[in-house]
Amino acid sequence: GxxxxxxxxxxxxxxxxxxxxxxxxxxxxxxxxxxxxxxxxxxxxxxxxxxxxxxxxxxxxxxxxxxxxxxxxxxxxxxxxxxxxxxxSQQWQNFELLTGSALESWIKQEVKQQGAEIEPAAVVGLASNIGSDLWRLHQEIAKLSVYVVKDEIIKWQEVDLLVDQRGFDNDIFKTIEALGRQDKKTV
CATH class of the missing domain: 3.40.50.300 (P-loop containing nucleotide triphosphate hydrolases)
Structure with a gap:
C-alpha cells in the first residue's frame, strides 16, 4: 500500500x-x-x-x-x-514553463500528433492566447483538429473562432468553494 x-x-x-x-x-x-x-x-x-x-x-x-x-x-x-x-536528494528536477519558440515547437508537435497541420499565424495565436498551459493547449488542439476537415490546415480563423480568448480558469474545486462562499462574481 x-x-x-x-x-x-x-x-x-x-x-x-x-x-x-x-x-x-x-x-x-x-x-x-x-x-x-x-x-x-x-x-x-x-x-x-x-x-x-x-x-x-x-x-x-x-x-x-x-x-x-x-x-x-x-x-x-x-x-x-x-x-x-x-x-x-536521489533525484531533483526543475520544470520550466515553455515560452517563445519552445512553446511554438511544442504546439506544432502536438498538432502533428493529432494528425493535422497548422499555419504559423495559428501557432502564434494559440501561444499568445493560451500561454504555457499545456493541458489546455492539448484540449484546444484536439478540438481544432476535429473541426478541420482531414488534410486541411488549421488557420488563424479557426483559432479565433473556436478558442476561448478569456483565459478563464475552469477549476471545478475553485468554483465549488466560491459557491459555498456565495461569491457570485467568482462563480
Missing amino acids: LNLLKFGADGFDLTKFRSQVLAVSMFAEKKLVVCDDFLTELNQDQQDNLLKFFEEAGLQNSSDTVVIFYESSLPDKKSKLFQFLIKN
Missing part, C-alpha cells in the same frame, strides 16, 4: 509534520510526503527547524519514505534547506 501525506506551507505545524512523517504503520506501507511551497513560503525559523528535522530523521536513507518538494515559484537556491535537499 501507499500512504500519501500532503502538507502546505500555509498553517504549517512542524510537530504535526514530524509525527505524521515518522509514524510507523502496522502494515508495510511506503509513504509519499508532498511538501507544497515550503522553500518559498515558510519563514526562516520554520525552514531552519525543518532542516534540523530532516538532518536528524535520516529520511534520505529511507526506502520507505519519499519526500517531494513542489514549489510554485523559484526558491532561494542559497538557503540552507535548499542546499541540504539538493545534496541529499
